Amino acid sequence: MYLRILQRHIRRGRLHVHLPDGVYSFGDGEPEAHWFIRDRGTLVRILLDPGLELGETYMNGGWHAGDGGLAPLLEILLRNFSRFGGKISRWFAPLWRLARQWNRIGRSYRNVARHYDLDEWLFRHFLDRDLQYSCAYFATPGMSLEDAQRAKCRHLMGKLLLEPGQRVLDIGSGWGGLALFLAEHAGVHVTGLTLSREQLRVATDRARERGLLGRVEFLLADYREHTGHYDRIVSVGMFEHVGAPYHRRFMQRVSELLLPDGVAVVHTIGRSGPPTATNAWIHRHIFPGGYIPALSELSRALEPESLMICDLESLRLHYAFTLEEWLRRFLACRDAVAARMGERFCRMWEFYLAVCAAAFRWSDLLVFQLQLAHHHQVVPITRDYLYRPVAVSAGERGRRSAPG
Amino acid sequence: MYLRILQRHIRRGRLHVHLPDGVYSFGDGEPEAHWFIRDRGTLVRILLDPGLELGETYMNGGWHAGDGGLAPLLEILLRNFSRFGGKISRWFAPLWRLARQWNRIGRSYRNVARHYDLDEWLFRHFLDRDLQYSCAYFATPGMSLEDAQRAKCRHLMGKLLLEPGQRVLDIGSGWGGLALFLAEHAGVHVTGLTLSREQLRVATDRARERGLLGRVEFLLADYREHTGHYDRIVSVGMFEHVGAPYHRRFMQRVSELLLPDGVAVVHTIGRSGPPTATNAWIHRHIFPGGYIPALSELSRALEPESLMICDLESLRLHYAFTLEEWLRRFLACRDAVAARMGERFCRMWEFYLAVCAAAFRWSDLLVFQLQLAHHHQVVPITRDYLYRPVAVSAGERGRRSAPG
Numbered sequence: 001m002y003l004r005i006l007q008r009h010i011r012r013g014r015l016h017v018h019l020p021d022g023v024y025s026f027g028d029g030e031p032e033a034h035w036f037i038r039d040r041g042t043l044v045r046i047l048l049d050p051g052l053e054l055g056e057t058y059m060n061g062g063w064h065a066g067d068g069g070l071a072p073l074l075e076i077l078l079r080n081f082s083r084f085g086g087k088i089s090r091w092f093a094p095l096w097r098l099a100r101q102w103n104r105i106g107r108s109y110r111n112v113a114r115h116y117d118l119d120e121w122l123f124r125h126f127l128d129r130d131l132q133y134s135c136a137y138f139a140t141p142g143m144s145l146e147d148a149q150r151a152k153c154r155h156l157m158g159k160l161l162l163e164p165g166q167r168v169l170d171i172g173s174g175w176g177g178l179a180l181f182l183a184e185h186a187g188v189h190v191t192g193l194t195l196s197r198e199q200l201r202v203a204t205d206r207a208r209e210r211g212l213l214g215r216v217e218f219l220l221a222d223y224r225e226h227t228g229h230y231d232r233i234v235s236v237g238m239f240e241h242v243g244a245p246y247h248r249r250f251m252q253r254v255s256e257l258l259l260p261d262g263v264a265v266v267h268t269i270g271r272s273g274p275p276t277a278t279n280a281w282i283h284r285h286i287f288p289g290g291y292i293p294a295l296s297e298l299s300r301a302l303e304p305e306s307l308m309i310c311d312l313e314s315l316r317l318h319y320a321f322t323l324e325e326w327l328r329r330f331l332a333c334r335d336a337v338a339a340r341m342g343e344r345f346c347r348m349w350e351f352y353l354a355v356c357a358a359a360f361r362w363s364d365l366l367v368f369q370l371q372l373a374h375h376h377q378v379v380p381i382t383r384d385y386l387y388r389p390v391a392v393s394a395g396e397r398g399r400r401s402a403p404g
Numbered sequence: 405m406y407l408r409i410l411q412r413h414i415r416r417g418r419l420h421v422h423l424p425d426g427v428y429s430f431g432d433g434e435p436e437a438h439w440f441i442r443d444r445g446t447l448v449r450i451l452l453d454p455g456l457e458l459g460e461t462y463m464n465g466g467w468h469a470g471d472g473g474l475a476p477l478l479e480i481l482l483r484n485f486s487r488f489g490g491k492i493s494r495w496f497a498p499l500w501r502l503a504r505q506w507n508r509i510g511r512s513y514r515n516v517a518r519h520y521d522l523d524e525w526l527f528r529h530f531l532d533r534d535l536q537y538s539c540a541y542f543a544t545p546g547m548s549l550e551d552a553q554r555a556k557c558r559h560l561m562g563k564l565l566l567e568p569g570q571r572v573l574d575i576g577s578g579w580g581g582l583a584l585f586l587a588e589h590a591g592v593h594v595t596g597l598t599l600s601r602e603q604l605r606v607a608t609d610r611a612r613e614r615g616l617l618g619r620v621e622f623l624l625a626d627y628r629e630h631t632g633h634y635d636r637i638v639s640v641g642m643f644e645h646v647g648a649p650y651h652r653r654f655m656q657r658v659s660e661l662l663l664p665d666g667v668a669v670v671h672t673i674g675r676s677g678p679p680t681a682t683n684a685w686i687h688r689h690i691f692p693g694g695y696i697p698a699l700s701e702l703s704r705a706l707e708p709e710s711l712m713i714c715d716l717e718s719l720r721l722h723y724a725f726t727l728e729e730w731l732r733r734f735l736a737c738r739d740a741v742a743a744r745m746g747e748r749f750c751r752m753w754e755f756y757l758a759v760c761a762a763a764f765r766w767s768d769l770l771v772f773q774l775q776l777a778h779h780h781q782v783v784p785i786t787r788d789y790l791y792r793p794v795a796v797s798a799g800e801r802g803r804r805s806a807p808g
Contacts, residue, residue: 139786274707295703295713303678303698312716316780376720382543387791
């Protein structure tokens, strides 16, 4: 019966399912993938609740992929099953959302601790040297991850229209990479907010090492607690943690914290299709309280505020490239991670990176960069200023000129 | 009493109200405007229902502006009363929408006839030479309207990623300006749809004159009636006429008419704030059945379709510049228009252009350019291709190079 489900759904790509009693092949064309499953019970669990059980069973050693790794297997599963899963999860989305994303401040701290207070050691082993834990910007084909993360910072710096001496708020400052970049390259004063004690410690150490403590400060604070007024606000890879019940509140805080002539840039994972629930496995193991907004949700949260949408860039595939490189780096040091964090953690992390990479390639996931201002006069009326040729002298120095 | 309403609301700018019994001044600062009102009854009518009566009483000669023209007066009224009016109209928005925008195909033809079947002579007197009746793109400051309309066509051409020989559908082709431009500059075959017999006649004549009849055809057809498959779809200034009840249907048709590797660009007036009803006066006299969508409405209509948002440009102020120039040109030939169409028509048209210009400067109105595709691989992953320097040799020839 369950084999018939595979038969009915697999249309794109060729999948060979290896079960104890034999090999069953489905579909046609590219890619081709082998799926080694321990027993029929595991396959049944996956088919009954793929969103949760594909990851659960992988973590527990219930299956593994062929020599090509997880990517071609996940491609086949995602491309042939996404509609099916999407419909079911959409049905339950409103209920799930309320229960799971009721991210009061205390819970937000706990959610963040779960993921970001993990040993810094781990992140140093798969992120770029600057510890940028968000979608990079591959400005030119074949760019290294290091360069693409710097290009992301430069792209954001352009959209922020910074002037020296301005005060910038970075909501969700991570290990401080962007804040340090902006302070160094644009001569601004940056306040970074994080809920992770581990990130706070690392970011503050890095600011001290680079002699930037006078111009960059990091605080352990929630966006709802922090007060002040800023010329610029930037938030990268944080809105995904806000949760649907707090989307309005987040935009309200951005509007309140931003001075009348200010500019804000919000960089967040989004989906091009309709709202749907967070993947159950991701929610359980990786990002508790997280939620990926559709554009209709983002805009509904934004519209009651006096914030104008000055630009919306839709970064497609950049996160797939980023995650694929993270996975490659992670696999390169897999033995060391397994020795320190255990085999089950390793399998969890590998699946997390691989399934997210596949989702950014084959589903409707992308990254939205929203540029916001209180009125028409702040941001130039064409986007040319973002694309003026700059004299890029060896990576880091490619400082974008101020807009006209 | 009604003077106290003005006193309470006017905070920005200084307004002198001239009534038969004297002059009353309110507010402070810039701009300064004089408002000559025939009698107190007219002022009361306006205050009771400003959205409708400001225009009605102007058409009927109930008031006129001082030497500075309508612009400073409308600026003061819009900036000081927009919140108030916005709230009230939002309250009734859902009801109005259903009744007024139930644009079945037959009604759409009649709506269009009301506005666009007006004498071509009129449009020739205030539009640019190419008869582009939509927001221009002021690529550089101080550009002429003629150049800005061509720059708009080039900008759209860039976003459409055209290749010679492709089949392009232009939904709402007007007097044919964009279709002819694309056929001439990109070597594509364009089918333009309009519901206006007058536009069809003029556009077809122009295609014949330029020897393009083999590559451009114009049809009298509704987007719901037309069938076919196109490499590219473009729709400029048409979505505003679709009406909220048909937003989903429009996006569905775009998705169906677009080939799997296709690209679509939808250019529409939008609002940055929350959904609100069409202005009552505009609806009665200018655009029956029209509705300006908020981004949340646009995206909700789009999300169920298999169309990805590849880019969303928010063109702010460009339509203010366009309308201000249209108004200037209109006023330059006001006597001739009055002789042919009558004084009341003249006052209506003047108020229409002036109030829309003011709205694009001082309210949350803007123009959205949405670029859509069925999958990730069609549109380049950075927007550099739109901003590569081109050798612009005397206006028209500045053909943008194909993207990489």
